[in-house]
Every structure is written in structure tokens, then in C-alpha cells.
Amino acid sequence: MDDFSSLMTGFQVALSWHNVGFMVIGVVLGIIVGVLPGLGGPNGVAILLPLTFGMDPTSAIILLSSIYWGALFGGAITSILFNIPGEAWSVATTFDGYPMAVQGKAAEALTAAFTASFIGALSGVILITFVAPLVASFALRFGPAEFFAVFLLTFCSFIGMGRENRAKILASLCIGFLLAAVGLDSISGDLRMTFGSTELMRGFDFLVVVIGLFGVSEILLTVEEGLVFKGKQAKIDLKVVLRTWAGLPRYWATLLRSAIVGMWMGVTPGGAIAASFMGYGLAKRFSRQPDSFGKGNIEGVLAPETAAHAAGTSALLPMLALGIPGSATAAVLLGGLLVWGLQPGPLLFVEQKQFVWGLIASMYLGNLAGLVIVLATVPLFAAIMRIPFSYVAPVILIVCAIGAYTISNSIFDIWLMLGFGLVGYVFKKLDYPLAPLVLALVLGDRAEDSFRQALLGSGGSLKVFAANGLVTTLVGLALLLLLWGPVMDGVGALRRRGQPVAAKAAE
């Protein structure tokens, strides 16, 4: 119980007046940063980092990590209201969050998203509190082959669970891989597919593509449908929050599954993005009404949000314990630790007890503060849906353009965003799924790197992917998930052919 008393001391540190103040300021700033696409958590933290140099390290990390929590919460808002993911990990939230908003259930969707975020983050913090050293050493077992297996698992769970035409999923996935390959290849050190253009050298930034594919294409579709305002007059008061909460216990299995997936992906460090997609995929696979996903199923909001936040929070664990950042924001925080003169690594927990436990305590409190603040804003944000679309659309477009530009201060990215807006429009018209493309773009180059690193080490032998229990299990699970869908479809088809009458009766 040594850890427990340390945690209590941590709470004392975090609960001092000025630290609570920093927490609230951080959360509010984080929400703003999360709402604006392109600005994002890592940038928000990086911009504010210099302000903290003069501060005591504990207060500084509390302020910065609160920005992180705020950004994690805020990312869901634009995803649900406008189909524009403010953060990479809220892409999967748009799949069902936006349809819910369109059906006039924006407040429910926001409440569900925020609550799921909180549950996810809380499970991550509990993990950090109690099993930190144990879990940290587990992350060390991940070499290139194991990393590749995790990415393979994510891809396979996505293909296997897809209800869309599988050929279309695969086509979309391949386009994503192709886009991910543009830029500097870190294994050979050569530039690929840049055609001599210095703009393409940077590769396709994930957020530029996503803002175009989701946000801009949605505006195009809405304009085509004649600028009708789709969001219905939702009843907006805080009772919605309570009503939504009353319905949540029914989804305990989804929440639990997503939390576990998220914690695991955060620690390994597969990251919050992969976790959110996997959480969504699994929820759909295990749901009794998989067909209602993508059409405004509340589980489709709960699952990715819980997973993303469990991962985002657990990602801080490898950073603190090993000095490996599990996410981009964690990487910036890591830079901060070094500037404050703290050396992350196995000894941080021993040498800087007050700092570590102050931070962990602030994770509990920061998330709680975040939840209260965002829930209070639900009516405000949901009210945006009442404004006629013809007024909102130009604003959204401008925010999208600013977001795309901010990522690397490049006008070219705005053109790219518009181009991908058209691509997204065509995809939606032809009924191609966008999610696999996005997934492949985010994880494609990392999957490729680890695949080639593994083969470099093994001298080209594929046996490295079955070399130990961990990697074999992961690859086996991936193949199982990949084949699950087609096999079950086949079994279902056979059964229907065998007993047409019974099947009809069951319907």
C-alpha cells in the first residue's frame, strides 16, 4: 500500500489552490485547442510549453496535461456536430456521432462521448496507478515484429468487421497505403513518390486529408441536397445528460471491451488512433444489431471514445516509466520534462516521487474537472445545430482551411484539403467507405517500417512473425478476425439455403 499513500500525498499536491486553478485553465484551453481542427493537442501543448519554464515542474505538468485532457474531450465536439474530426483519434466518433446529431440527438451524442471519454481516461489512470512498473516492462517485449502484429490486428479487425462490400473496403485501404508511402522512407532514407515536388516531400498529413475527406465532402453533399437544415430542434437542457446516463449501464460490455482495448493499445504503444478504430470495429462485430452502426447507434460513439481515451491516458505510462512517448502529445510533454531537468525513465518513479504522484493525482482530478466543464457546455454546443446551415457552412469551411494551413503553415495544404474534399464526395457517392483509407494512412507507414525492420533483423525470414508466443498470438488473432466475417457470412448463407422457412419465421 506504499503506492496508495504516495497517491494520497499526490492528491494533496494537486489539490492546492493554484494547481486546481491551472487544471481548470488547462482544461478550458485544451477544449478550445481540441475544437479547432489542425491546432490539436500536441501543438497546443508545444505552444504553451515555454510559458511553463519558470514554473515549478509539478504545476507545469499539471497545466500541460490538463490541456491534453481538454483536447481529448474537445476533439469529439466538432466530430459530432459537423463531421469534422478535431483530432485524429475522433475520426471513428464521426461514424455514428454525426448521424445522431443529424437526427436531432446531438446532446445525447455529446453526453455519451464525454462520459465515455471520462470512463476511458479513468480506466487508464487506474492502470497507471496500480500496475505501472509491471505494465511498463511488458511494453519492452514489443520489438518490430510485435509492433507489426499489432497493426496487422487493427487492419484485420477493420476488414473483417466491415459490413460494406469487402472489395470496396480493400480498395479504400490500398489507396490509404499508397498515400502513406509518399515522402521520406525512413528505412532506406530515400524520397518516394514526391515527383521532385518539395511540397509532397512532407507526405500527406493525416489531418489535412481527414479534414478534406470528412468535413469538406460533407459540406459538398449538404449543398447538393439543397442547403436544407438537417439538425432537428433538439430539446436542450441539462436533463438530457441525466437521461443519457440512465441508458448507459446497458452498454457495460462495450465500455469494458473498449477500455481494455484502449489501455492495451496505449501501453504497447499502438496509440489512441488505432485504439479508437479497433474499439469501434469490435463494438460493431459483437453488436446484436451491427447494421445500425453508421446510422446513429450510440454504441458507435461510446466505443471509440472510451478506447481512445483509455489509450491516450495509458500512453503517458511508457513515457514516464521508459521515456518512450506513446503519442505525439506525450512526446512534447517528454521534451518538457527534460527542460525542467527531469529525466524520464525507470528512475523517475524512484527519484521524483512527488512529481510522479502529483501528476497521477492530477489525472484523476483533471479528468473530473474536464467532465464537469464539458457537460456544462453540452447545451451551448448543441444549440449550434439550430443555426441554419447556410450560415454555418462558410464558417466551417473557413475553420477547416485555417486548420489545414496551421499544421505546417502551408497554402499547398489548403488545396490538398479541397482536393481530398472532392475525393471524399466521390467516395460517398460511389458508396466506398472512407474509414479504411484513413486508417491505412495513419498506420500504414508505421506498419511498413516495423515490417521491414523485423525482416532486416531476421535476414528476410518470415518466421520472425511466429518466433514467440506473443507475436504468434497477435498474428493468429489478426487472421481470425480477418476471416471471421467472410466465414460467418458463408455459414449464414449455407444455413439460409438449408432452412429458408425457419429463417423467414425467425425474421
Next chain:
Amino acid sequence: MKQHWLAFSTLLTVSALLAGVAPAAAWEPTKAIEIVVPFSAGGASDQMARTIQGIIQKNQLTTQPIIVVNKPAAGGAEGMLDIQKSAGDPHKLITTSSGIFMTPMATKLPLNWQDYTPVAMMAQDSFLLWVNAKSPYKTAADFMAAAKAAPAPLKIGGTSSKREDNLLVFGMEKSGGVKFAYIPYTSGGQASTQLSGNHVDANTNNPAEDLANWRGGATRPLCVFAEQKMAYSEKVADGLSWADIPTCASQGLNVSYQMLRGMFMPGKVTKEQQAFYVELFKKVSQNAEWKDYLARNALVPDYRDGDAFVQFLKLDEDKHAKLMSDAGFMAK
């Protein structure tokens, strides 16, 4: 109103005094100064930039704020192109390493350090041969002998392809007449973690990149790739200091390599603007916090500006051109 006037007239007097004291030609920044880091946040270059930013702001060495911007894409070429395009802008700086020669050599991008304005060299960074703490190797000779005897090539991790670590491993292959499997990771931190998880047999990290795992008992250094031992004699881990680590050459592995860490401005800036920053970084290099930073990261203090820096750059570029073409890393 009266107070405002008073303040205003005081300001006038002060500025008149200042104008009288300072030489008329002295240049001062008029807006925020941007330090471009051509690597991602959290890396060694980024830490250096942020340390410098902290020192300048805490000690109010300039009147304008300092901003650190990361432009890591394409192995740092994104940041270098940005500086190339900013010719004449005196409010921009870039942190550099040997990448300033290697990125253009490996990618054929139209970049050349001669188009920039050298400001100051801040330090040199050493490279060491690290192994897992539990591995049987006691010296570099043990490691090289094991590499010779091994049925499959031993794996050495490093940062990026065709860069410093890759060159070092090539040097080791040539010196020992053996073959290694070089595995490029995206950062030194990752190479260190992979070594502590036993996924590679060694890495060639800078002191700072493996420091945490050395102190945590997961990895340990065998030797330093330099002609002399390092200077820091304060105990770090295992009862050893940086100065206790033998040179690789003394263990029969005749490879030595160091990397510059310095600051550049864009091209076409005036002499006065350059002089301002030279003065600024000289002050930084004499600051106590900077010395702490050097000691913490076991960097070799080696401040140079003016001709001394340019001479160093010319020699270093020739050295890299030779190494890169020997290793076959030059873009065709």
C-alpha cells in the same frame, strides 16, 4: 493622463540615452525570433533549442520572445528548405547537426549550407557503443569477436537510414571485417528501448539518448567512438562516470566520429544581424544553465563562431562527403 505623459517622456529620455551609448549600427530584433528545429519534438536537437529558449528568456538576453518550431519531415529537409526560402529574414534561426551535410547528400535535394549564414557552433555530440546490461560483452573487442562468430549478422539499432548511426555501423563493419544488420528506428529513444528489450544486440546512441536506460540498469556503454575519453568525471551509473568509458580505438575498434550541434541563420542577412546573434549565443554558451545542460547530456563543449566555425564546417563537410561515398549512401 499626466502619468502617461510622464512615462512617455521618461521613455524618450531613456531611449535618447541608449541611442547615445550604443553604436548606431547595432541591430536588434523587432519581432519574435523563430528557432526552426529540423527534428521532431522531444529529440536531442529539440531539447537543445528549448534549453536555449529557456536560457534566453529567463535571463532576458533579448527584448523579443523566442519561439521553437519543429519541421521534421523528410529527415529534416523540411526545416532546411524553410530556411532556404527565408533568405534575408533576420528573425529566423535553425538548429543543425551533421544532417546539414548528409540530408542533401542522401536525397539530392537542392540544399547547401553555404547558402545559409553560420552563427555559432554550440557543442559536439559523442557516439557510444551500447549493449543490453545483461549481455555477456565486456569490451568492444568481445562484441566484434561475437559478431564474427555469429551465424547470422548481429543487429545494431540506430536513428534513420544513411545518417550518423548508419555511417558508424558501416565504419564498424569496415574496421572489423564483419557484417551487421543495421535497423533504422525513428529516434534514439526508440533505439534505446529496443535495446533494453533485447530486440537488437547493440546501438550507437548519443550519451543523452541512452542515459535513462543506463541509469535504470537496462543498458550499458562499451566504448566511445572518439579519439579521447569524455571529460565528465561525475558518477552517472554503475559507479562509472562518462570519463571512465574507454575509447573504441583502445579496444581495437578503430572508429571515431562526432557530430556538430550549431545554429545557422538564413542567407542574405546583414553583418550586423549576424553579429547580434553571435553575441547572443556567446552569452548563452557562458551561462551556468547551459553548462549544466552540456554536463547532463555529456556534450563536448566546443563553442566556435566566425572563421573558426566556417573552417570547421568545410573540413567536416569534406569528411562526410568521403564517408558517405565510401558507404555508398550518396544519392545517384
